[in-house]
Amino acid sequence: MTAQLDETLLRSLTPSVLGILVRRGVTFAAAEDAVQDALVEAVRVWPADPPRDPKGWLVTVAWRRFLDTTRADVARRRREDLVDEEPPSGPTPSVDDTLQLYFLCAHPSLTPSSAVALTLRAVGGLTTRQIAHAYLVPEATMAQRISRAKRTVSGVRFDKPGDVATVLRVLYLVFNEGYSGDVDLAAEAIRLTRQLAAVIDHPEVAGLLALMLLHHARRASRTAPDGSLVPLAHQDRGRWDTTSIAEGVRILQAALARDRLGEFQAQAAIAALHADAPTAGETDWVQIVEWYDELTRLTDSPVVRLNRAVAVGEADGPRAGLAALAALDDSLPRHTAVAAYLHERDGDLATAARLYVEAARRASNLAERDHLTRQAARLNARR
Amino acid sequence: MAKYLLLKHYRGAPSAVNDVPMDQWTPEEISAHIQYMHDFAARLEQTGEFVDGQALAPEGTFVRYDGEGNPPVTDGPFAETKDLIAGWMVIDVDSYERAVELAGELSAAPGAGGKPIHEWLELRPFLTEPPTITE
Numbered sequence: 216m217t218a219q220l221d222e223t224l225l226r227s228l229t230p231s232v233l234g235i236l237v238r239r240g241v242t243f244a245a246a247e248d249a250v251q252d253a254l255v256e257a258v259r260v261w262p263a264d265p266p267r268d269p270k271g272w273l274v275t276v277a278w279r280r281f282l283d284t285t286r287a288d289v290a291r292r293r294r295e296d297l298v299d300e301e302p303p304s305g306p307t308p309s310v311d312d313t314l315q316l317y318f319l320c321a322h323p324s325l326t327p328s329s330a331v332a333l334t335l336r337a338v339g340g341l342t343t344r345q346i347a348h349a350y351l352v353p354e355a356t357m358a359q360r361i362s363r364a365k366r367t368v369s370g371v372r373f374d375k376p377g378d379v380a381t382v383l384r385v386l387y388l389v390f391n392e393g394y395s396g397d398v399d400l401a402a403e404a405i406r407l408t409r410q411l412a413a414v415i416d417h418p419e420v421a422g423l424l425a426l427m428l429l430h431h432a433r434r435a436s437r438t439a440p441d442g443s444l445v446p447l448a449h450q451d452r453g454r455w456d457t458t459s460i461a462e463g464v465r466i467l468q469a470a471l472a473r474d475r476l477g478e479f480q481a482q483a484a485i486a487a488l489h490a491d492a493p494t495a496g497e498t499d500w501v502q503i504v505e506w507y508d509e510l511t512r513l514t515d516s517p518v519v520r521l522n523r524a525v526a527v528g529e530a531d532g533p534r535a536g537l538a539a540l541a542a543l544d545d546s547l548p549r550h551t552a553v554a555a556y557l558h559e560r561d562g563d564l565a566t567a568a569r570l571y572v573e574a575a576r577r578a579s580n581l582a583e584r585d586h587l588t589r590q591a592a593r594l595n596a597r598r
Numbered sequence: 599m600a601k602y603l604l605l606k607h608y609r610g611a612p613s614a615v616n617d618v619p620m621d622q623w624t625p626e627e628i629s630a631h632i633q634y635m636h637d638f639a640a641r642l643e644q645t646g647e648f649v650d651g652q653a654l655a656p657e658g659t660f661v662r663y664d665g666e667g668n669p670p671v672t673d674g675p676f677a678e679t680k681d682l683i684a685g686w687m688v689i690d691v692d693s694y695e696r697a698v699e700l701a702g703e704l705s706a707a708p709g710a711g712g713k714p715i716h717e718w719l720e721l722r723p724f725l726t727e728p729p730t731i732t733e
Contacts, residue, residue, distance in 0.1 A: 297648050441633055572621045581653050591621035 220262045225254060225269070226340030227410065232273045234312025234356040237373055241281055247337050249284070253277035296462045313338075318377025321385040328481055329364035330385045336361055339407055343375060347399045379415065381424050383479065390427050401431055403569070412466075422480030423471035428463035429486035432456040444586040448495040460490045466569050478541065481510040500530035517547050525553055533561040541564055551577055559594065570596040601649065601690050602697040602706060605720035608656055610681030616709045618688075623710045634707045642700070644690060653685035655711030688724075697721055 229250060236246035251274040257269075266272035320334040330348075335341045341349075347357035390404035390475035408424045436450040445451075467483045485506045492498040509524035510516075520543055528536020536557045543550060555570035571591035620628060642648035660674040687704070691697050701719045707713035 268694065440627055442636065443632070557600045570620070575621075576656055579655070584653075585628065585632055588620050591626055592623050593625050595621055596624050 220258060222258070223406065225257055227406070228270050228273055229254065229340030230268060230313040230316045230338050230410070232277055233316060235274050236277055237312065240276070242369065242522075243337075243371075243373065244362075244369055245281055245284065246277070246519060247365060249277040249281040250340075251336070251342070252280040252435065255342070256280075264516055294439070312373070315377075317371055317382045317411055318375075319368055319371055319373065320364075321382040322371055322377065324367050324371075325364055325382055327385070327388055328366070328534065329360055330381075331388050332357060332360050333364040333368075334385050334407070335389065335403070339403055341398060341403070345519075349398050349400050379420065382411065383419060384437070387423060390430075401412065401427070401434070418470040418473050418475045419477040419479050421466050422477055422483050425463040425467035425470065426479050426483035427485055428459045429483060429490050432459035432463065432490065438582075442582070443589070444582050446586075447489060455490065460487075465485065466492070474483065476509065476513070478510060478513045481506055481513060485510075498529070499525055504530045516541060521547055521550060521553060525556070528557045529558065533557045548577075548579060549574075552583075555587075555590065564594050564597065578590075599690050599692060599695075600694070600726070601688060601724040601725065602694075602701075603720075603722045604687040604689065604697075605722065606684045606686065606703050606717070607720065608684040609687075611677070611718040611720065614709075614718060616711070616713050617715075618710035620709075627708065627710060627712055630708050630712060635704075638704055638707070642687075647689050647691050647700070649688035649690050651685070651687040654683055656682065656684070669703040688714070694723075695724075 231423045232253070233243075233246055236249060237243055241249070244312045250273070252271045252586035255277050257273060259445050261269075265443050290305045305596075316338050317334070319328045320337050325333065328350075332346055335346050336343065336350075343358045343361060344354050346361075347354040350357070352360075361432065386408050389407070390401050405424070405427045408420065408427060412420045412424050416496045416577075432455050433447075433450060435456070436452070436454040437445055439445055463483065464487050467480065467487055471484070485503055488503050488506070490498050504523065504526045507526050508521060511517045511523060521540070524536050524539035524543065537554070540550070540554055540557065545551070551570055552574035555574050558564075558570060568591050569588050575587035575591065578587055620631075621638055623631075639651055641650055657675040659672050659673050660676075661670050662706075664671045689697060691700065698721065701721050705717050705719050706714040707717070
């Protein structure tokens with residue numbers, strides 16, 4: 216009889232175990248490999264024989280793996296030095312290097328896809344196979360991506376503080392761009408952001424965590440049983456996860472109270488206003504437009520301006536929305552879809568139907584394309 | 599086992615029997631069509647014959663090398679391109695006959711009026727690795 220292995224608990228120990236090895240002088244790349252081996256070993260051994268001190272167990276096994284590898288690699292003399300250097304067993308050091316690991320894995324010298332992969336492996340404790348599945352690439356490709364990323368950061372000093380903004384961008388990507396496989400990347404991104412929030416006190420970390428929780432809360436209602444997209448206005452709000460919403464709102468309020476606004480807090484504030492509305496009709500669009508104004512000041516992103524045009528269309532009517540939209544480049548993703556929607560609300564169904572077809576042609580994912588085609592079909596069936 | 603590519607065309611294939619643009623279907627007909635495609639792929643996964651399925655955006659770009667030190671030349675998209683791939687499914691089956699059977703089923707996906715589209719799909723065998731035993 217074997218106990219069920221708590222894989223999330225196991226993986227949550229990854230960064231601190233890795234940090235301990237690096238502090239003992241092991242290079243990041245070698246330590247990372249050793250910790251992965253230890254995790255695999257834990258999955259094999261723990262169900263039948265759970266350790267009393269899981270972290271200590273992982274440190275010991277990872278350290279032995281490292282020594283074994285090194286023994287195979289280097290000359291005898293060097294090997295003996297290392298064995299001599301083996302630290303006494305006992306309580307592990309209390310210094311937590313988790314934060315440093317986040318910085319390293321999101322280092323600005325890495326491309327976004329490399330930073331994502333390295334973060335999921337070295338901080339998240341996922342295997343290369345799991346990460347490859349999640350991003351629909353062959354395992355060998357993902358293995359190369361990760362080892363190149365490790366080489367890229369090999370010269371980076373571990374004790375130098377990094378920029379939290381780069382870490383947040385990586386976590387945002389993990390949350391927003393997951394595909395499939397046996398790992399729930401959105402949940403994993405939340406776990407990693409929560410873990411980050413525990414080791415650094417920063418309003419934007421809190422803002423991102425709140426943003427993720429508020430969006431994750433709507434997940435069950437975002438797709439119909441047949442897999443089709445359900446737009447916000449038509450979602451069954453009874454299926455929103457109120458626990459997640461309450462937590463998101465609480466975290467956001469504490470962050471906003473510190474008066475250091477950033478883009479993630481502003482985005483979370485918009486998500487919170489949606490979460491707060493008992494029905495779509497009761498949404499406080501005027502306040503949402505104000506938050507989009509803040510967000511425009513903070514980021515000046517065309518995507519934000521596009522979303523603002525939607526909000527203006529709700530707050531001040533479709534004509535006002537179309538006027539806001541007219542000021543934007545029509546090659547922006549979703550521009551045509553927004554135009555179609557606003558024309559429909561304005562009562563111009565022929566133009567709306569034509570634009571929905573056009574928007575479907577430009578859609579960047581299948582679910583959105585199907586949704587937009589359905590919108591065109593719905594209007595064409597009515598005319 | 600042999601791998602086959604089932605190619606679906608935006609343009610370039612002969613006209614389907616039930617050839618009505620999707621935006622002229624009812625929303626329910628669209629849902630039924632998508633469900634059919636999902637079920638088809640799921641069934642092939644169950645039988646161990648599914649390899650991959652992907653959809654492509656209708657517009658692309660032609661690109662070619664333009665010599666040392668020059669950025670690649672890009673051209674298109676060309677409105678007059680005769681053959682435009684919409685997507686594909688890769689299957690791994692025991693025989694050509696099975697591949698034809700499956701392509702026929704996929705072509706029966708419901709369209710306007712809930713009736714099969716009878717869409718022409720292109721069936722192309724993959725070139726394989728050379729066999730180990732040749733004599």
